[in-house]
């Protein structure tokens with residue numbers, strides 16, 4: 001049976017906008033020493049805005065963005081929404097068919113008879129598209145585009161770090177978390193930049209969902225690590241399931257992430273991870 005004090009802990013957490021799916025996770029939370037976090041939507045707002053559109057040779061800016069936005073209309077990714085919103089020409093000149101979304105990379109499809117590919121550097125490398133390498137050093141998220149398998153330009157997109165992200169990391173360290181790790185599908189340079197700004201101990205970028213799982217498996221292989229993973233997206237579900245405590249950002253998070261998680265943060269504030277650890281700790285003191 002579950003000691004009665006745990007119900008008090010679940011109640012206190014719930015008042016703070018933190019849902020524990022069971023008392024056992026409250027107990028497990030007190031043992032967590034490593035917190036692994038997703039970037040987009042977890043530490044950053046996940047609300048992207050197009051900053052610049054650079055069409056390569058052979059296309060006007062309107063043709064270029066028209067092709068890309070027809071494709072992105074078929075995706076639910078926050079990047080896709082930003083591109084569609086930025087397309088001034090909404091008169092349906094361009095229509096996409098055969099659209100495929102490749103998780104952690106981008107989209108491919110046919111637009112008005114042209115093969116269009118829009119995604120990150122990994123996607124371009126996997127498809128042997130040689131693109132303008134200066135794009136790699138742009139310190140913001142970029143979507144690189146190929147039309148008929150030839151590099152056709154890029155789109156610069158900006159996301160913002162959440163207001164409480166730095167405090168989140170500081171509070172976790174203050175509550176006994178020895179290691180805070182950030183894993184991202186975004187460019188390594190961006191991941192490292194944000195991590196050093198936030199005081200995160202270790203960051204890796206350019207990761208596919210399966211790469212994130214591999215990182216977690218490596219951390220789990222060390223028996224002294226008790227790991228919480230914090231994420232929001234459908235692509236985070238394998239990591240949420242694999243970690244000792246899976247924590248979903250529930251406010252804007254995907255239903256799949258909420259379903260598989262053990263703990264749900266309803267306010268979308270990463271600082272609530274430290275709050276959850278603190279409540280778990282004080283509950284334990286009452287129970288024992």
Ligand code: ADP
Pocket residue numbers: 038039040041072075077079080103104105106107118119120141142143183184185186187209233235
């Ligand atoms: P994160 O790990 O930061 O939450 P994701 O795994 O959701 O990021 O996406 C990783 C990367 O894949 C994005 O930064 C982007 O470069 C690319 N990407 C994913 N979906 C799309 C899309 N619909 N259009 C263009 N690029 C995309």
Ligand code: MG
Pocket residue numbers: 038039040041042231232233
């Ligand atoms: Mg995410």
